[in-house]
Structures are given as C-alpha cells and as structure tokens.
Amino acid sequence: MNAxxxxxxxxxxxxxxxxxxxxxxxxxxxxxxxxxxxxxxxAIRLWRGGEDVWYQNPKFAPPAWINLFSKKKYxxxxxxxxxxxTMTKKVTPGAQGSSTxxxxxxxxxxxxxxxQEMLLYLTSKYMEKQPFISLEWLTPDGRKIRIVxxxxxxxxxxxxxxxxxxxxxxxxxxxxxxxxxxxxxGHLIKGKYQLxxxxxxxxxxxxxxxxxxxxxxxxxxxxTDQARRDLVVPLLWGAPIALAFGLIASFGTSVLTMIIAxxxxxxxxxxxxxxxxxxxxxxxxxxxxxxxMIGTFYSRSIWVILGATIxxxxxxxxxxxYRSIFVQVKESMYIEAARAYGASxxxxxxxxxxxxxxxxxxxxxxxxxxxxxxxxASLALLGLGDPxxxxxxxxxxxxxxxxxxxxxxxxxxxxxxTLLMLTGLGFAMxxxxxxxxxxxxxxxx
Amino acid sequence: MAVVAQPPLEKVITKKVHHENTFTxxxxxxxxxxxxxxxxxxxxxxLTIMIANMxxxxxxxxxxxxxxxVTGLIAGNSAFVKMDPAVRQKLIAERIAAEEERIGLNIxxxxxxxxxxxxxxxLQLGRAINMTSDSGSKQVRLILLERLPATLLLMGISxxxxxxxxxFLALNLSRRYGNFWDxxxxxxxxxSAVPPWFYGIFxxxxxxxxxxxxxFGGMVDSPPPSNPIDYSLSxxxxxxxxxxxxxxxxFFLSIYNYRTFFLIYSSEDYVEMAKAKGLPARDVEQRYIxxxxxxxxITNFALLIITLWSGALFTETVFLWPGLGRTLYxxxxxxxxxxxxxxxxxxxxxxxxxxxxxxxxYALVDPRVKVxx
Numbered sequence: 072m073n074a075x076x077x078x079x080x081x082x083x084x085x086x087x088x089x090x091x092x093x094x095x096x097x098x099x100x101x102x103x104x105x106x107x108x109x110x111x112x113x114a115i116r117l118w119r120g121g122e123d124v125w126y127q128n129p130k131f132a133p134p135a136w137i138n139l140f141s142k143k144k145y146x147x148x149x150x151x152x153x154x155x156x157t158m159t160k161k162v163t164p165g166a167q168g169s170s171t172x173x174x175x176x177x178x179x180x181x182x183x184x185x186x187q188e189m190l191l192y193l194t195s196k197y198m199e200k201q202p203f204i205s206l207e208w209l210t211p212d213g214r215k216i217r218i219v220x221x222x223x224x225x226x227x228x229x230x231x232x233x234x235x236x237x238x239x240x241x242x243x244x245x246x247x248x249x250x251x252x253x254x255x256x257g258h259l260i261k262g263k264y265q266l267x268x269x270x271x272x273x274x275x276x277x278x279x280x281x282x283x284x285x286x287x288x289x290x291x292x293x294x295t296d297q298a299r300r301d302l303v304v305p306l307l308w309g310a311p312i313a314l315a316f317g318l319i320a321s322f323g324t325s326v327l328t329m330i331i332a333x334x335x336x337x338x339x340x341x342x343x344x345x346x347x348x349x350x351x352x353x354x355x356x357x358x359x360x361x362x363x364m365i366g367t368f369y370s371r372s373i374w375v376i377l378g379a380t381i382x383x384x385x386x387x388x389x390x391x392x393y394r395s396i397f398v399q400v401k402e403s404m405y406i407e408a409a410r411a412y413g414a415s416x417x418x419x420x421x422x423x424x425x426x427x428x429x430x431x432x433x434x435x436x437x438x439x440x441x442x443x444x445x446x447x448a449s450l451a452l453l454g455l456g457d458p459x460x461x462x463x464x465x466x467x468x469x470x471x472x473x474x475x476x477x478x479x480x481x482x483x484x485x486x487x488x489t490l491l492m493l494t495g496l497g498f499a500m501x502x503x504x505x506x507x508x509x510x511x512x513x514x515x516x
Numbered sequence: 517m518a519v520v521a522q523p524p525l526e527k528v529i530t531k532k533v534h535h536e537n538t539f540t541x542x543x544x545x546x547x548x549x550x551x552x553x554x555x556x557x558x559x560x561x562x563l564t565i566m567i568a569n570m571x572x573x574x575x576x577x578x579x580x581x582x583x584x585x586v587t588g589l590i591a592g593n594s595a596f597v598k599m600d601p602a603v604r605q606k607l608i609a610e611r612i613a614a615e616e617e618r619i620g621l622n623i624x625x626x627x628x629x630x631x632x633x634x635x636x637x638x639l640q641l642g643r644a645i646n647m648t649s650d651s652g653s654k655q656v657r658l659i660l661l662e663r664l665p666a667t668l669l670l671m672g673i674s675x676x677x678x679x680x681x682x683x684f685l686a687l688n689l690s691r692r693y694g695n696f697w698d699x700x701x702x703x704x705x706x707x708s709a710v711p712p713w714f715y716g717i718f719x720x721x722x723x724x725x726x727x728x729x730x731x732f733g734g735m736v737d738s739p740p741p742s743n744p745i746d747y748s749l750s751x752x753x754x755x756x757x758x759x760x761x762x763x764x765x766x767f768f769l770s771i772y773n774y775r776t777f778f779l780i781y782s783s784e785d786y787v788e789m790a791k792a793k794g795l796p797a798r799d800v801e802q803r804y805i806x807x808x809x810x811x812x813x814i815t816n817f818a819l820l821i822i823t824l825w826s827g828a829l830f831t832e833t834v835f836l837w838p839g840l841g842r843t844l845y846x847x848x849x850x851x852x853x854x855x856x857x858x859x860x861x862x863x864x865x866x867x868x869x870x871x872x873x874x875x876x877x878y879a880l881v882d883p884r885v886k887v888x889x
Binding site for chain 2: 087091348351352353354355356357359360361363364365367368369438441442445448449452453467471476477479481484485488491492495496498499500502503
C-alpha cells in the first residue's frame, strides 16, 4: 500500500498529470454543481420542455459574452414579469370593485442591432367583465407612441411585430425597427426606453399579470438552440452523464476483464480455452455496428448502451495481455506458498493474483475513460443518444441536424465540443502519466 | 542448476522434432488453425445475424412496415376505391404475403438465420431489402463494391500515410530521445484520445465555414466535372479534410507507441554490443533494431489493411463521404440485414485470413519462430 501511495505522490512530478487532475477535478465539481443546482427531474423537464417552458428565449441565439469580442454589440434577450417582482405593478382601487393598475418598465438599450421581437404575455382573472389595457412606448428622445388598446381574455399573447393596426399607424412594415429608431433619420437610438402599461379591471377579484419578453440576438451564458432551450442546462448536465458513462464503462470493463483473465489463467483447461475462443469471436464482431443496431432497433437508453458496451469490451485484446502477465505471476513463489498452506482457489484468485495487477489496471482504467465518453458522443452524433437525458453529444447532434456550421452558429458546436475535448484530454493526460509511473519499463525511456 | 539442466532439455526438443518432419507438422498446424478460425467466423456471423434481427424483434418492425405500406398503397389507389371491402381485404392480405415472401419473412427465423449464414459463408451476399446502388441494382455485392473505392481512397491515403510517417518519425525520435521534438510528441500524444470525427468538426468549422476554402463534405463537386483532371482535383479537394482528421487523431500516439517500442529494443544488450563494435548507425538500426521489431510492425500493418475495409463510420458520416462505413450506417437504419451481414462476413474473412497468414509471415521474418512449433 505504501508503494501505491508513493506512486501516486510521484504524479506531482508530471506537469501533464497535474493538469489532467485539475481538469478531472473541475469536471467532478461541475457535475456535483449541476446535480445540486438543477435536480434530475427539473433537468429532464427543462430539456424535454417545448415552447411552454422556453417561450422567453429567442431561437439560435449565441451566448451574450460574444459581445466582448465584437465591436458592434448585439441586443441581449431578457424577460421580466410582474408575478416575480422583476416588473412592479401599482394597483389603485376604484369605485364598485374596479381598479386601475399601472406597470412601467424602463430599460437601457445600448446595442447596435435591433431586437428580433418583443412580446407581451398577459394573464388575467375575471368572471364576466374583461379587463382592459393600453400600451405606450416611450423612446429616449422623448416621443410617446401609443401601441395598442385591448380587452383581455384569460390568456393572451401580444406580438409587437405582428400588429397590423400599428403597422399602418407607424407607416412601416417592421414595427420593431420603427420603435427603436429616429423617425427622421431612420437610425437606431440608444438609451432608456420605457414600456408603460395601464390596465383597468371591473370586478373585485379581477387581476392582470404581465410578462414582457425581448428577443435580442444573444442570450445568457451559453446561448440557445433550435427549440429555444437554454444550453446551460445540457452543458451542465452533460458533465455528470459523461463522467458516469465513462467511469462506469471503463471500470466495469477493466475490472471484469481482469477477473475473467485471472480465473481463466488460474483454472486453465477448458475455462481458459473457452475464454480465449470467446475473445477471438468477439474480435470479429462489429462492435460499432452492434451498438448502432441496438440503438436503432431496440433501445436508445444510455443504460442499455452502457451494458452492451461493457459486455462487448470485456473479451478484447486486453484479456490476452492480462493473461500473459497472470501466467507469469501464477508461477511466483508466493502463490506456491499460498497453495502449500492450503488456500482455496477463489482465495488465491481474488486475494493473491488480482491485487498484484492493480498497479497495471489503474493507468488502463483512466486512459480508457475518454474512449467511452466519446463513444457516447459518437452514438449521439448519429441520433442514437438517450432520448431523455441531456448530453454533450446530443447538443452536437442537434447542431449538426440544424446546419449549425453552415449557418454560422459556431457557439452551438464549440461549447459542447470544448467540454468533450477537455474531458478527453484531462483523462488521457492523467492516464498517460499514470502509465509511465506504474510501468517502470516506460519510465526508463 | 539451470546451466546443468539445459543440455538434456535441448536434446529432448531435437528428438521430438525428429519424430515428425516439417511437412506433417505444418500440415497439421494448418488444418487445426483453419478449422478453429472457421468455427470462430461461423459463430461470429451467426451472432451478428442474431443481433441484426434482435431475436425476431426486427421481423415485427418489418411486418408492421409492410402492412402500413401495402394498406396505404391500396387505400390511396383510386382503382380500388369501389371494390368490395372483403375483396379488398383479401387483396391486401395477398399483397402482404407476397411482400413478406419476397423478403423471406414467411420462413421461420431460426431457419432463415441459418440460410443467411450459409449464404454469407459461401459469399453469396444476395439482395438488399431496401437499399439500392446508385446504378439501381439491389445486389449487395454491387452496393458494397460501388462504395468500396471511396472508402479505400480515404482510408488508404490516411492510414498508409499514418503508418509510414509514424514509423519513420519514430525511428528518428528514438535515435535522439529526450530532445525537444521527442518531448513534444510525448506531450501531444493524449490528443489521440479524441476521435477523428471530432477533429473533423473543428476542421469543417475552420476551413469550410470560416475561411470557405474547402468544401463542407461529400466526395466531389455537384454536378461532377466531366473532365477527368477536374474530377480528380475536385475529389482531392474533398479528400483533404476527412483525411487530415483521420491522420491527426492518431498521429502523435502512433509515433509515441512506435518510438517507445523502438527504444525498448534499442536498449537490448546486442544493440549496445553492435554499437561498441563500431558499426554505422544505419546498420545498427536496420539489422539490430528494425529486424526484431519486424513481426510487430507487420502485424500492425496487416491489421491496418483490414481496417481499410470497415471504413470510418463516424468520420464518413460527418463528412458525408459515400464510403462503406456510411453505407453500413444507412443499412442499419433501413433494417437491411443482408448488407450488414455482407459487410461483416467480408471483414471476418479478411481478419481470419490475416491472422492465419501472419503466423507464416512471422516464421519467414523471424528465424526463432517455427510454424506450429
């Protein structure tokens, strides 16, 4: 055990190992953060959610931080609502149960591009008499534009750009552009815009709630995809899933391979022969095709794929290399001593043979993690990713399916790709250093 | 004690060798080896067939599809609208039966599996269920042959370049290990943890999307140029990105592995001895380092040649390269078992043949190895 400890301490002499450990640590931290911040059920709800969950977001919006790198600033998307206090509502009661309410929202608009769209989601509560609202738009240069007066149904969406009456009134086809520019020059005006909503209800329990949504060109920390989903969710949740898949697959494969190789070598005879033949058969089997077939015909669940991956990866070339080492270890003096005092076969296999191989197992285990992480991503790339879980591979798949590279949505591919790459390189660097430490033959050269 | 034990041991061996001559030994070895390899291939193919129809599960999918298609076809045909419903039902049932017979669904699955297998083993690849070649044939052989050149071109160029360049560079590095380039290769070898299609996406992003100097994918411009020189130039232009992706993804690890391998062999005593004798570095390298590593290098090369056949499924898909890997993927999507089995059997035969031949090649290049010995 002391030797093991020493070996791990010598990891600190390898800069790549330190970098690798750092990356792996960051990944684990991200995974834990993701699971704490967005519980599993919530993550699934968000990832599977449609317009009803994500209506506030624009489609195909790059992350907001690209503004840092561009001279011309893109408009940032936002949404505010009275229900959670991001927009304040002032209610003044009137006669006979009626009341008037006033909502005013002012925001600084400093981007160089017009927003894509503005929307108002109105929900109201009433028995018979519909509430009524009127909307006004105040520009930085002091103009006041009447947008609309309307009676409300319980649930209503008002799209600024689709209002035909307003188009005639402003003598324009593009309302958003008109609202944000100087009527004389036609240029965009930056500054403080204000939305003024005044409403009137005519019943005691009647109430109006407003949500104002502005779709700019950019959104949030990670941007959005074709279904308006915030990419932060799958990017965060991709970490625990990738780690779980990679670690379980590589741990399962290497440990099972080692146990089977040890059992085969120890008992010899037909057991050993069977294992060897199975390995030869398995090498001929088309691994990727079988996984694709399972995904297409049977189940795309990540756990089914994981199980099949482990099963197909046990009987491979590595069983042969383990075997060749076990054959040597089997002849060692300490095994003979164990046999002499009457140790049972299982005892020798699990307590004497296998522990000797752990130093060889660890580097292999760590270095095979990236292969499995990328395997999951590769299958997702073909559209065979888990239908429920958000993974990095699925983001790339969505991006590819929507022509992200062709249409210039680079962020959409680069974000998950960077994370996948970091994961792959992190484990590979660590595994590489471990290999050099535990394999003295490599250390000399 | 070991010294004392050696002479009698040698005698025993020579005695044994005298008992059976080289011919019978080799012949027996060949027969046993061929039999085991054949049994291996048979079992693998049977398993592949079993998986390719998921123990009958795919039959149900195909039956449902046929029913949908035939019913839809007859319901949509105005000639049948006025027909008596009972007669129409009969017609539908007949058509479904005919279609199921065409695909072979009327035969029990166990028998069908054996038929698939015996056909596959005799390389009668048969007809595809849903796919057709570009020339309109349904012959599996023609479909695969049509895609083979594309795969051979892409995989051949990238893998051969990878093999020769990494052996050559590794030899150079092993000569002066520890210098800057050597350290660089070691530092960069973890980059091979990333698969080629992944580099492919980055390459497409940079060279196709951003700079617009190379195409996004495909194998030739559309429409294809009629002039053969323009045609090959166009193919070459399309070839660059996928080939580079395939090369980058294994380049550094491949050099690193060969380099380590050469280094282990060049620290042997007989190499030191040869150097001490004052032999030129070239001779030491060729006779004392390369020669004993030859079996391993040949194995790698042989396995590489086989992988040419299977193609690069993911890379071909990302680059829309019309090769065998992508065909296999399409075949799986269309439940086209004959194509899946056809491509697997060829791979299995190639692998078995290579494994078999390698034993003899070892004996040829390495005097210490004896066939069946």
